[in-house]
Amino acid sequence: MSSIPSIKLNTGASIPAIxxxxxxxxxxxxxxEKWFLTAFQAGYRHIDTAQIYRTEPYVGAAVRASGLPRGDVFVTTKLPWHHTKDVARSFDDSLRSLGLDYVDLYLMHFPQSVEYPTGYDGPSTFEExxxxxxxxxxxxxxxxxxxxxxxxxSRTRAIGVSNFSIKTLxxxxxxxxxxPAVNQIEIHPYLAQTELLEYCRKKGIAVTAYSPSGHEKVRNDPTIMALAAKYGVSPTQIIxxxxxxxxxxxxxxxxHPERQKKNVNLPALSAEDVASVTALDRNERIVNKLGPDGKLYGWTAEQYGWN
Ligand SMILES: NC(=O)c1ccc[n+]([C@@H]2O[C@H](COP(=O)([O-])OP(=O)(O)OC[C@H]3O[C@@H](n4cnc5c(N)ncnc54)[C@H](OP(=O)(O)O)[C@@H]3O)[C@@H](O)[C@H]2O)c1
Incomplete structure (x- = not known):
């Protein structure tokens, strides 16, 4: 098992890889708040939130309760798509919710701007x-x-984007x-995003994978299960x-504290095994995928720049 490395950003700062x-x-x-705190206890030093998740106050509370020096923790939050006319105000709101003086990374959550009938304050449930x-x-x-x-x-140490493709970048x-310091995108073995990774590498943009396990569907893949047995770890740890x-x-x-611990305690895969996981790629979006109307959150695949 290896310790979690950090990845250098184009700002000179480092982001913990998990x-x-x-x-x-x-x-x-x-x-x-409880699970953010158990994560700090398990050794996590990087938390990913967003104003739309409504967990910012609990991330901030856990950072304070952890007793860790602020400089030891990497906090990311994101600009809601309906605040794009009000970036400065929305960013202030995020810092206030977090109760922090700065964030390490502030991401544009999606490339599109959207509006809600309720306006700036937005809907009250995630469903809405x-x-x-x-x-x-x-x-x-x-x-x-x-x-x-x-x-x-001094209030956001880096800025970046999320859900950007080669076309939109x-x-x-x-x-x-x-x-952008970072592009945060859906990546898992069924959506390896190799071309986009290569493009980001050339431009000096670090990549963060969201929904990185690919949920049950990918965790239950026979190749992933076989590698989990070979290394004596869980499928999520392989991924x-x-x-x-x-x-x-x-x-x-x-x-869950036990899973949190496992997820920062990872085996070093052989190059051959890395390649066999990459070979599972099917260009399949599992979390943010188009609906029956050919759209996701009001945009078509062409607007996103998805193949
Ligand atoms: N930028 C964006 O647009 C965007 C979109 C989606 C997500 N995200 C970010 O990505 C994060 C993760 O996304 P996600 O929740 O969709 O995907 P995920 O982290 O791949 O999967 C989470 C699910 O896996 C389970 N799990 C975690 N570790 C496990 C283990 N070792 N064994 C078995 N099950 C395990 C969790 O259950 P338990 O909690 O019960 O353990 C949870 O149900 C989000 O929290 C968010 O920060 C960003």
Missing amino acids: GLGGFSSDPNIADS VITTLKAVDTPTFNETWAEMEKLST KQLLKTAKVV LAWHVARGVSAVPKSA
């Missing part, structure tokens, strides 16, 4: 977040990024003054070790 995912589908959202949105043409992600570039670097880089071997940071979510 972080704890901070989205909770549990209606009892305040419980998340995804069912009542209306995609709008402006601000464009180039305009939103220009606003993110204005945020003080190329469009962003036409006007960007700051190259996370594969991300780390590819130089990708990953943010698995677990509310």
